[in-house]
Amino acid sequence: MSKATPLSDSMKSRRQSTNNLALESKPKKSGEITKSGNKLEESQSGDVFQGKFTPAKHQLQNLRKELAIVKQTYRDLERDMVKSLTDTLSQTIALKNKSLNSAEAQRASLNSTRDRMEKQSEILRKRMSDLQDVVEELRIDVTLRKSKPSEARMTFLMQEALSLRADISDFCDLVEDVKPSWKKTWEDELQTIVREQAFHKDQEGISQDLEDDHADLLDVIQAIQQVVELQANTKTAPVELDVISADEIAEAKGGLFQEMLGVDADSGKRLKALEKLERMRQWEKENKVDEFQQELGDFVQGRKLKKTGGTEELDRARSKMNEQLLKGIYKAPS
Secondary structure, three states: OOOOOHHHHHHHHHHHHHHHHHHOOOOOOOHHHHHHHHHHHHHHHHHHHHHHHHHHHHHHHHHHHHHHHHHHHHHHHHHHHHHHHHHHHHHHHHHHHHHHHHHHHHHHHHHHHHHHHHHHHHHHHHHHHHHHHHHHHHHEEEEOOOOOHHHHHHEEEEHHHHHHHHHHHHHHHHHHHHHHHHHHHHHHHHHHHHHHHHHHHHHHHHHHHHHHHHHHHHHHHHHHHHHHHHHHOOOOOOOOOOOOOHHHHHHHHHHHHHHHHHHOHHHHHHHHHHHHHHHHHHHHOOOOOOOOHHHHHHHOOOOOOOOOOHHHHHHHHHHHHHHHHHHHHHOOOO
C-alpha cells in the first residue's frame, strides 16, 4: 500500500474547492425564478398604471369641480330670471291697470268710439237715403203710374228695411252705452281745464310780482353799492364817545325793563322772525364767497397757468430723475 504524497493532497484540496464553487454557482429552480419575476412585473406594471392615470384622475376631479360651479351658476341664474320675469309681469299688470284708469286712456277710448260711431252713422245715413229714394220711386209707380211691383222687389225692400232697423237699433244702443263714460271723461277734462286755467292765472300773478320784486331788489342793491363807494371815497370822522354817569345808566336800565314788561309778546311773530333768521343764515352759509378760492378759480378757468407739458412731461422728468439717482447710487467709486 503506497503512501500519500504532498502532490496528491494538493490536488484533492483543489478539486474540493472547485466542487464547492460549482454548487454555489448552480442556478435556482424554475419555480422560484418565475415567482420572483412575476412579483417584479406586477410591481413595475402597478407603478406604470398609477403613473399613467394620475393626470387623468386630476383632470376628472377638476371637471367635477367645474361642473359643480356651472350647476351653481345655472341655479342662481334661473332663480334671478324667474324673479325678474315675475317682477316684469307684475309691473306690466300694474301699468295696464293704471293706463286703463288714466285720463289719456279714457280720451283714447272716447276718440276710438267716436270714430267708429261716425263711420256707422255715415253708412246708416247713406243706406237710409238710398232706401228712401227707392221707396219714393216705388210709391210714384204704384199711385200715379198704376204699375205693380214684383214680389221679389217687395221682399228685398222689406228685408233691407228690417236689416236697417236692426243696425239702427244697435247704433242707438251704442250711443246710450257710451254716454255715461263720455260724460265722466268730459267732467274730468272740464275739471282739469278749470284747474289749469286757475293755475295759469296764479302763475301770471306770481310772475308779475317776481318782476316787480326783482326790480325793487336791483334798486336797493344799486343804492347800497353807491353808498359803499361813497363811504370808500369819504374819510371817516372820529367817533366821540359820550360817557354817562352811573345814575343815568341805572335810570336807563329801569326804563328799559319797564318797556320790556309792557311789550305784548307775539309768539307767532317771534317764530316767523326766527325762521327768517335761520333761512338767512342758511343762505349765507351756502353762498359764502371765498375770495381766494374765487381768485384761484378765475385764474385756472382763464388758463393763466404756465404750460409745463402736462402729466406726461411730469412722468418723464420723474423717470429721468430716478434713473440719474440710481446711476449715482450704483456708480463705481473712482
